[in-house]
Amino acid sequence: METEVLYDLSPFARIFNDGRVERLWGTETVPPSLDKKTGVRSKDVALSSDSAVSARLYIPEAAIDSPQKLPVLVYYHGGCFIFETAWSPTYHNYLNALVAEANVIAVSVEYRRAPEDPLPAAYDDSWTTLKWVASHSTGNGPEERLNSHACLEKVFLAGDSAGANIIHNMGIRSGEEKLNGIEVAGIMMVHPYFWGNEPLPSETTEPEKRSFYEMLWRAANPMSPGCDDPLVNPGMDSRLSGLGWNKVLVCVAGKDVLKYRGWYYKETLSQSGWSGVVEVMETPGEDHVFHLSNPGCDNAGKLMKKLASFMTEDEEA
Template identity: 30%
Template sequence: MVVSNPTINQNIENLEINPKPQPDDPTSIVEEIEGVIKLYKNGYLERSIKVMSSVSPYLDSNLQVNARDIFIDKNDNIWARIYVPKRNNNNNSLLPIVVYFYGGGFCIGSTAWKCYHDFLGKLSSEAQCVIVSINYRLAPENLLSVAYDDGMKALMWVKQQGNIGQTSEFWAKYCDFSSIFLGGDSAGANIAYNVTLRHGMSNSNNIKGIVLIQPFFGGEERTNSEISSINVQTCKSALSLAASDIYWRIALPLGANRNHPWCKPLQKDMKWLENIRIMIYVAENDILKDRNLGFCDVLTSNLGNQVEKFISDGVGHAFQILDESTISQTRKQEMIFNIVNFIGK
């Protein structure tokens, strides 16, 4: 069983100042997800620029959606890419808002990644909703709870726009601030869930719903889908068990293991989700399948018909943004259709 390594966390504290070790010293690498991330024992972090390309806010004109990047907090480099469906002069109806968090194990990713830009542009167009896609700070430079702090700050910023006359931002005048949803995939779904809990604990929870796509949770005890993950990988699931463990080791607070409540949600916290509708998407070939299904069962036992569960057959983790196969494209369109219905209720 692998647990958190305090030495690794202590090395992380010096990420900003330590130079890159000599490349001829492979023993200096303490954590590596091949082709994605390397963490050296002196605290130096290396992310591959080949993982995914970043793109400008431009979208295909056929989508009829405008996108723009806006800073939320320049000091902490928290910003958003906002997607707004184009409106004609005769349409005065206000649009629901989706505050979205991208995935990447808390350690990689950007709201400017092409895969997210394309997915969220299409979702905004089909759901006729304003999407505020949040770029938050990453681990291991910023251990959890920083991503949750950034998510909460972003949510409060969004709500603030509705309190100042809906005229301060180009998108706010089109929004129904009584219809705010949170959403995300993988680690982003984890962030959406934990931000919703925080918001509920503040006694100001007017979130209408949350969309959790293959939420990134864990635990020290392995599930069946994790144990059988070697077979799952043959089905092109983007997340391996080894990668999952590394993400948690370098993202969780010093000394924490995978039983930490940010990794393994506590049933007692679910009371803060009362009156919030929840959509959960599970991928059949995902190593997280059993963990996600168990999470659904606990939520349903506590919240009843507030919870809607969907299982995407024949596809793996993050299929909707990373897999271009025919079956994945079909499942992605089904997902968008169901999200559109969920938001529109």
């Protein structure tokens, strides 16, 4: 059989019909370190011998010798479930800066990626990570830095794009399957990757653009019935009112094709009978994950301050 391109996801990746993947984006990695600019130390941890999932743990260096316990941020990277990793310089640098800004401990999740491990692998690994974090609640978990320094009554989840999609789906799961040992104080979904078969009002109707997003979803989840799958179109989920998170921040960007899905998420969540609080922050004039591609711009700084303040609101009140 001749090798052909099954999914051309350029400029991000190409997937061939023999199962081979050519990742064109997000392939560079950096080791954990002490970042002198932010004063944040990182290390990599394997969650367990029988799990494929691992994580990069970040903590302010000043907190290591302090008795103070810090809130915990569990972070899920983006990349359409297909490219990028928790080890990439993009995410490593961003987490260093966010941890320093908010004064938290972060667990950046390295989940399995499609197409080698199609969905729900990333969802399963992400849930495994939450349970691993929760295993430190009695002070005798596998990672000493969490035992000594983590305040598990104040856990936040954040992620961009596909990572924000993961957070939503963790919320649906936590509504059905109690997560003991941690209290999730809030979640931050940055430019969430949701889609649907029918265009929303004002959303693009260009067949080329719509088919590209459909192709991304098919490549990540070949067994899915399509873009009205509740995993990628929460408005189709009858379980939405049971979302396990009570405080939700959705961030959207003015030029992002996915912007309307973020607003639609707020609308459907608010109307579902869910009892929590949801807020949307829109950054005008910016595109999808602009804060990662241009972290030094003013709007990226404002977005980071918003995420940090979301995690410290109760302390400041």
